[in-house]
Amino acid sequence: MEVEPTQLKVALIPGTGRIGSRLARRLALANVSVFIGSRSPQKGLQGAHDILASCPHGRVQGGSNQEAAAWGDTIFWNPSGSLEEREELLQSLASHLENKVIIDVTNVMYFFDESQWGQTSSVLLNQKALGVPARWTTAFKATFYKFFDDLPDPNDPQCTFVAGDDEEAIQRTVALVEVIPGFKAIKAGGLANSKIIELLGPRWLFELDTLNAGGNYRSGWKYVW
Known part of the structure; x- marks a missing residue:
């Protein structure tokens, strides 16, 4: 069954960082209903206000992470801080996240010893730490945040890997990725x-950016179909 992104209630936890704020704006421009969460409710409200200033017809709200988790049926998960701080936040929201689709857009491999690379991931750790069932997927894990400022050419799109174990959750994630032009x-x-x-990123992307074209290089994954 085809998923209609504009019928979803998409919360970003948080929606005020580099990736979250840009994702929220692009989704709002695509007429997706969005809630911007933050540790500070005032900061979440300000994030919504900033988007509405350039997208006055957008369906955007803002508030606390708890309010965002309770409101959304689909969650973009992108907190900052240590692994322990992220786990603590996740567990504090567990009652609101049960059985929801959670799209993990974080990349925290730099928190792991290299001997653990390929043995685990933040998504698998989050899935275990949450303590209640939820439908986890991934997206935008190797996407440099500046791509959301200057969108890729829709005829030569930026590709992002979507992984998951629940087919409906995968379809929902695919629909939200592709509602943004150029992805x-x-x-x-x-x-x-x-x-x-x-x-695949993002630390490696920053290294490539430094090594190539005087900082103007931005890597992306291209497929021919």
Whole structure:
């Protein structure tokens, strides 16, 4: 069954960082209903106000992370801080997140010792730490945040890997990725593949940016179809 993104209630936790704020704006411009969460309710409200200033007809709200988790049926998960701080936030929201679709857009491989690379991922750790069932997927894990400022050419889209174990959750994630002009979702199999996907960035992307073209290089994954 085809998923209509404009019928979803999409919360961003948080929606005020580099990726979250840009995702929220692009989704709002695509007429997706959005709630911007933050540790500070005032900051969440300000994030919504900032988007509405340039997208006055957008369906955007803002408030606390708890309000965002309770409101949304689909969650973009992108907190900052240590692994322990992220786990604590996740567990504080567990009662609101049960059975929801959670799209993990974080990349925290730099928190792991290299001997663990490919053995686990933040997504798998989050899934275990949450303590209640939820339908986890991945997206935008190797996407440099500046791509959301200057969108890729829709005829030559930026690809992002979508992994998950629940088909409806995958379809919902694909629909939300592709509602943003210039992005293409590539199905990447089960959630266990997040162990591989997280190795693709973003630290490596910053290194490539430094090594190539005086900082003007921005890597992306291209497929021919």
